[in-house]
Amino acid sequence: MRTERDSMGEMAVPDDALYGASTQRAVLNFPVSGRPLPEAFIRALGLVKWACARANADLGLLPPDKARAIEQVALEIADGQLTRHFPIDVFQTGSATSTNMNANEVIANRASQLAGQPIGAKKPLHPNDDVNLGQSSNDVIPTVLHVSVALALQRDLAPALDALAAELDRKAAAWSHVVKIGRTHLMDATPLTLGQEFSGYATQAHKAAERARRAVAVLGELAIGGTAVGTGLNTHVEFGARVARLLNARTGLAFREAQNHFEAQGARDDCVEAAGQLAAIAAALTKIANDLRLLGSGPRAGLAEIKLPATQPGSSIMPGKVNPVMSEMLVQVCLYTQGLTQTIQLAGRDGHFELNVTLPLMAHCFHEAISCLAHATRTFTEKCVAGLEADPARCRELVDRSLMLVTALNPHLGYDAAAAIAKEAYASGRTLRELVLEKKLMDAAALDRALDPLAMTQPGASSPGAGGG
Numbered sequence: 424m425r426t427e428r429d430s431m432g433e434m435a436v437p438d439d440a441l442y443g444a445s446t447q448r449a450v451l452n453f454p455v456s457g458r459p460l461p462e463a464f465i466r467a468l469g470l471v472k473w474a475c476a477r478a479n480a481d482l483g484l485l486p487p488d489k490a491r492a493i494e495q496v497a498l499e500i501a502d503g504q505l506t507r508h509f510p511i512d513v514f515q516t517g518s519a520t521s522t523n524m525n526a527n528e529v530i531a532n533r534a535s536q537l538a539g540q541p542i543g544a545k546k547p548l549h550p551n552d553d554v555n556l557g558q559s560s561n562d563v564i565p566t567v568l569h570v571s572v573a574l575a576l577q578r579d580l581a582p583a584l585d586a587l588a589a590e591l592d593r594k595a596a597a598w599s600h601v602v603k604i605g606r607t608h609l610m611d612a613t614p615l616t617l618g619q620e621f622s623g624y625a626t627q628a629h630k631a632a633e634r635a636r637r638a639v640a641v642l643g644e645l646a647i648g649g650t651a652v653g654t655g656l657n658t659h660v661e662f663g664a665r666v667a668r669l670l671n672a673r674t675g676l677a678f679r680e681a682q683n684h685f686e687a688q689g690a691r692d693d694c695v696e697a698a699g700q701l702a703a704i705a706a707a708l709t710k711i712a713n714d715l716r717l718l719g720s721g722p723r724a725g726l727a728e729i730k731l732p733a734t735q736p737g738s739s740i741m742p743g744k745v746n747p748v749m750s751e752m753l754v755q756v757c758l759y760t761q762g763l764t765q766t767i768q769l770a771g772r773d774g775h776f777e778l779n780v781t782l783p784l785m786a787h788c789f790h791e792a793i794s795c796l797a798h799a800t801r802t803f804t805e806k807c808v809a810g811l812e813a814d815p816a817r818c819r820e821l822v823d824r825s826l827m828l829v830t831a832l833n834p835h836l837g838y839d840a841a842a843a844i845a846k847e848a849y850a851s852g853r854t855l856r857e858l859v860l861e862k863k864l865m866d867a868a869a870l871d872r873a874l875d876p877l878a879m880t881q882p883g884a885s886s887p888g889a890g891g892g
Contacts, residue, residue: 427543436543441508441536443528443543443550449521455514460522460783461790465509467571468526469500470673471563471647471666472554478665479556489553492534505529513787517773517780523560530554557658558650561688564782565646566666571786572697573642573676575793581635583800584704588628590808591711595621602876603728603818604825611825614876617728617813624714627707634704638697643677645670649684652777691779694789695771698764701792705757705764708800712754715807716747728818732810749807756799763788822876829855831873836864 424435427444434444459465473494480490499505508529511521527550534548535541548554599618606612648663650656655663663680670678681687721727737746766788770781822828829845832855836844844864848855856874859865865873872878 425543441505441529441532441542442510442525443532445524445550446511446521446528449511449515449525453512453515453521455512458513458787459510460513460519460786461571461794462503462506463575463790463794464567464571464786465506465522465526466501466503467574468522468563468567469497469502469505470670471567471570472526472530473497473501474666474669474673475556475558475563475647475662476554477669478662479659481665482659482661484659485553485556489548492537492548493530493554495537496530496533499533500526500529505533513783515783517782517784518560518778519564519783519786520560522783523555523558523563524550527551527554557662558647561651561778562646562649562653562663562684565688565691565779568694568782568786568789569642569645570670570674570678572694572789572793573639573678574674575790575797576635576639576642576697577676579797580704580793580800581632581639583797583804584628584632584635587800587804587808588625588632590804591621591625591628594808594811595619595625598813600877601813601815601818602822602880604821604827611827613827613830614822614825614879616877616880617818619880624711627711631704631707634700638700639676641693641696641700643679644681644687644693645678646681646684646687648680649688653684653688655684685777689777689779690774691771691781691785694785695768698767698771698789701789701796702761702764704796705760708796708803709754709757712750712757712803715811716750719747719811726821728814728821730812730814732807734806747807749803753799753803756795760792760796763792819876826855828874828876828879831879832859832865835869835873840864 425438426433427436427447428434429444429448431444431448434447436443436447440447476485476490476493476497479485480487485493496505509522509525511525515521531545531548531550531554532542535544535546538547540546595618597618598621599616601617602614603617603620604611605615605620645663645667647666648655648658650658663684667678667680670676686692715729715731718726718729719731722730731745731747731749733745734748735745737744737748767785770785770788771779773779773781826845826849829841829848832841832844836859844855844858844862847853848858851858856870859870860867
């Protein structure tokens with residue numbers, strides 16, 4: 424151990440740690456979950472500290488040598504080289520002041536190390552006066568939250584959803600002529616093609632990727648420049664805008680200084696909106712995963728219209744059983760995500776006066792949700808969707824057995840007569856075709872045209888009939 428000092432006095436700090444007294448106090452004060460803040464958040468914190476140092480140097484507020492020292496270490500943090508020196512628990516002060524000071528101390532101590540000075544010497548950098556120049560935890564941490572989540576959405580989740588959408592597009596195109604029975608209310612409905620059904624799933628995935636990117640845009644406003652309460656005390660009037668421009672150049676995203684700093688620090692409505700987009704994405708993925716496992720149910724006593732890839736044995740007692748494990752995995756991740764997003768939405772209400780004090784929890788929930796969703800979506804795409812096979816014979820068998828083809832007879836027989844035919848066919852076990860011909864309600868050629876399932880899947884193929892689900 425070594426001894427470091429801060430405004431509260433001396434503190435024993437592990438000898439190999441780059442953090443200092445303030446960080447060690449927080450480690451001792453918050454032994455709660457054993458989970459530090461997400462690495463993606465810490466790396467974004469390094470990126471923000473880099474931009475702050477560069478902006479201060481450009482404004483002539485920080486000597487070039489000090490700015491270069493901060494920038495060098497801040498980029499080491501952004502590259503993930505110093506993550507182990509950020510040990511503070513998620514459940515800490517709600518502003519994450521401890522984590523902001525953690526970064527300031529690591530940067531100052533690492534700069535001392537690089538300059539050949541003892542760790543803790545505060546030479547050549549002071550953690551508050553130099554590293555934290557023009558900043559407050561109250562504007563830095565909300566900024567890092569937006570930057571880190573936007574980057575995770577853009578680089579992780581959106582591409583995973585794009586890949587799923589592309590694979591579903593391929594299945595939709597390959598199965599465009601496989602006719603199958605539709606289902607509404609879990610009951611037989613009129614036919615469609617398997618390709619049409621999968622085009623719906625593909626569009627859900629495309630829209631999910633769009634939602635992820637909309638969430639990136641929602642998080643574009645940054646609180647930096649507001650300092651303690653949003654007034655910008657002790658910082659340059661151009662500081663926030665310059666930091667945003669530097670972050671844009673580094674990330675390729677479109678960040679901007681907040682239009683109103685009091686909203687940007689006192690409220691987290693943008694985060695609540697972004698969490699809503701994640702909840703919608705989870706709902707879409709759940710729908711897709713559930714439908715695929717139902718369509719693949721069987722293999723003999725279920726629907727079995729598609730064949731799911733066999734990835735592992737499904738039972739310890741039933742030999743040969745294969746279960747829809749990839750769908751089950753994805754559904755569980757989506758349930759978890761919706762719980763995390765609910766936590767974010769609740770946390771978003773905890774803005775009291777000039778500051779929201781649930782920032783570390785929101786960071787944890789966002790990054791946990793995005794990481795799990797991205798990994799689960801990639802796995803589901805690669806190990807389930809890519810290996811799906813259609814069973815055209817089974818699809819046609821269920822179409823031929825369905826009584827809902829009678830819907831196509833509405834324009835010819837009327838609703839009441841068609842309903843009577845369907846009920847008699849169900850009761851007698853006979854086919855619609857047999858009964859219509861027996862009762863001489865239509866001639867064979869016209870009946871065959873009306874009951875052609877593929878024609879029913881084409882827009883405008885038959886005259887408009889009565890609506891209903």
